[in-house]
Amino acid sequence: DAGVTQTPRHEVAEKGQTIILKCEPVSGHNDLFWYRQTKIQGLELLSYFRSKSLMEDGGAFKDRFKAEMLNSSFSTLKIQPTEPKDSAVYLCASSGTGGGGEQYFGPGTRLTVL
Amino acid sequence: GQQVQQSPASLVLQEGENAELQCNFSTSLNSMQWFYQRPEGSLVSLFYNPSGTKQSGRLTSTTVIKERRSSLHISSSQITDSGTYLCAMEGNYAQGLTFGLGTRVSVFP
Numbered sequence: 291d292a293g294v295t296q297t298p299r300h301e302v303a304e305k306g307q308t309i310i311l312k313c314e315p316v317s318g319h320n321d322l323f324w325y326r327q328t329k330i331q332g333l334e335l336l337s338y339f340r341s342k343s344l345m346e347d348g349g350a351f352k353d354r355f356k357a358e359m360l361n362s363s364f365s366t367l368k369i370q371p372t373e374p375k376d377s378a379v380y381l382c383a384s385s386g387t388g389g390g391g392e393q394y395f396g397p398g399t400r401l402t403v404l
Numbered sequence: 405g406q407q408v409q410q411s412p413a414s415l416v417l418q419e420g421e422n423a424e425l426q427c428n429f430s431t432s433l434n435s436m437q438w439f440y441q442r443p444e445g446s447l448v449s450l451f452y453n454p455s456g457t458k459q460s461g462r463l464t465s466t467t468v469i470k471e472r473r474s475s476l477h478i479s480s481s482q483i484t485d486s487g488t489y490l491c492a493m494e495g496n497y498a499q500g501l502t503f504g505l506g507t508r509v510s511v512f513p
Contacts, residue, residue, distance in 0.1 A: 323500050323501070325500075325501075327445070332503055332504070332505045332506065333490070333492070333501075333503035334503075335499070335500040335501065335502070338499060338500045345499065346499050346500060379445050381447065383501075391435070391452075392435075392437060392449060392452035393437065393449070393501060394449060395439075395446065395447040395449070396446075397444075397445070397446045398445050398446060400445065
């Protein structure tokens with residue numbers, strides 16, 4: 291079985307651009323998560339979907355971040371407009387159970403905003 | 405909100421030494437996981453361990469729910485164990501993982 295896949299692996303954007311990150315969860319998993327990792331804050335939850343329904347929209351990240359789950363096997367995270375402070379690694383994870391199961395992570399997308 | 409305290413922040417070991425990494429949680433937990441983060445950033449799940457003790461090779465994880473803590477024991481450390489270890493918890497409302505800041509382990513010959 292394929293694990294969680296993420297594209298692109300690296301992204302460089304100019305300040306003010308719109309970027310879209312993509313994620314495909316493990317086939318059959320119901321829950322999908324987006325996280326962001328920075329050196330200062332560590333790993334933080336951005337969004338959480340259960341069976342394609344948005345359960346958590348990330349509080350402080352709502353302003354310029356929008357995650358969508360177009361179908362059960364594909365999700366996107368849009369950042370619009372990008373700012374240099376958005377430079378981080380963005381990780382997608384999925385789990386099979388409806389709440390509180392083991393999460394499997396993708397390889398991440400390293401975003402650099404100039 | 406939920407908080408996860410990991411200790412120590414860093415650890416230097418001589419090859420063959422044992423080590424214990426700790427994780428303490430500020431709220432009751434529904435589940436927790438230990439991860440190893442590769443140098444390029446990807447996360448490898450080591451243990452999904454909501455309670456009790458689990459072992460995999462030289463690694464042992466113990467979670468004590470009532471005391472809101474979990475530990476990861478590395479026995480007979482090897483150079484390849486070097487890297488960052490992260491613990492994470494999910495609270496009772498299952499709204500995603502809250503991570504600690506990690507323990508950076510360096511093993512030297």
